[in-house]
Amino acid sequence: MSRGGAHARPFPYVSYLRVYEPLDAFSDAQQLVILQQRSRGRGLTESMEQEQSLRRAMRPVSDPFPHHEPELVRVTHFPGVNGATAPYYCPNQLAVRTTLAAESLDQSLRGPLIDVLVPEVAREAHQARLDPDTFADSVAKLHTRSATWGVPFAWFALIHEDDLTEVVEDDGRVTTVRVTARIGDCIDRGRRSVAQLAIGAPEMDLLDELTEIVEWLEVFRRDAVVEVDYGPVADRVFPDDSPMDVRLGIESLAEADMMGAAASYRRLASRWIPIRQLARSS
Template sequence: MTSFPYVSYLRVFEPLDAFSDDEQLLIMEQRSRDRRATEELDRGESLRRITRTVSDPFPHDSEDLVRVLHYPSPEGLTTPYYCPNQLAVRSTLAAESISHSLHNPLLGLLLPEAARDAQQQRLDPDTFADSLAKLHTRSSTWGIPFGWFVLFREDDHAEVIEGRHGVETVRLSAPLMQCIDRARYAAASLAVAAPGLDLLDELTEITEWMETFTLSGMLELDYGRVADMVYPDDSPSDVQAGIESLAEGDMTGAAAAYRRLATRWIKIRQLARAS
């Protein structure tokens, strides 16, 4: 497996009828490809973009990828749900974020102005606006936001993907409406017990994001390569225990839950600062 940074993803998967006719045609063309093949295609394309002779990390005219989640029912059957990669939009947003934190000449080396201008020319304004309003994928580098763990439980569907060198990733998935209910309950508890916590704002924002999608969809947390360093992972349980302790006024319990979380994830966050 090619070595890539520790990036984790939170993805919304929707049923086929939630998409436009053009999107459904794209999905139908790719629905038979298995998930591992899709991930390998995505990694391969990323590697080709960053190793171009001329510095230009943006995707050009390649067809967008679609991920398929086969979610199991209690009867043992599976239902397919779909998540478009929306790479052109996400790469544009990432470039804008970098441009606010870097300055020339470093910005010019990583994202030449000519490449940024060409990317703007390639984007269709209507398609870009639609994708921006309904962005199916969120990403986090060098760790998973604790707010994401609020959305999942230890008994949710889990898929462990192993490779030759250990765990490649772990994917947790749950019905979107269930995740929204969990976020709302946690936010309501924090609003009373700890209204000053940044986690409350994070949960409010992420709930609004989830509510833009078809409520019959599914939510997936894809750990990425960080899974090999933390799995088996008790973070969802620890976050839940911390919020419940705060709601009950148990500061000792809340502090203990936070210490467990911090101890588990500090080694990964330190890698972001390693030279």
């Protein structure tokens, strides 16, 4: 369990699914960026990211895109196959992620609101700042996914309650929980869940979500590690049995045990529906 006072409460709740790779998985240019930041503590990186986000949100003219901000890199340490703990790295890829987020917002919103939130002039300026070559590579190998107002159930299918778990606290409040596992284990668990859902509940959206996540994980090297970062929502749910409940629910569906599946869903719903309802609260 670690402690850090650099975590302010963000808004809304955001959780992350990240893939970390060894240094030699990155290009020479990326390795130079990583080596400049590898000694920085995780808490400081989180604070820097939040400060950058607040600066973008407080601009006098609406423009959510980064302007030549330095690429941040997160570092995690995980036991390798030989038992020795080694560093793994996850680039933030903010420029690419904001581009994809704006495209997603454009598909979900219509009318003048999208122009207020993401003005066309801001989009054009952001596109002019992007390097087409590195942008294409980053889209093909995006290291970070995010979700608001709760952790997606598909993410829980990748992790196990026995995986390496870090609880970060500040003044008695849980600021986040990070669960880390080898990518090969996550892929195996995801594939198993996909096979079970294909048998027991082929109509569930969870099947499509898990299938897509497994395909995404398969892009990375097999010596990578995967991290589920709850973010500040952890303070409302930790200790959390969601990985076990998702696993038991999927197993029950595969075995046509509807009572078992319903019981697992009730436990998950009681934990997560109140949090997701916060997105619609005034």
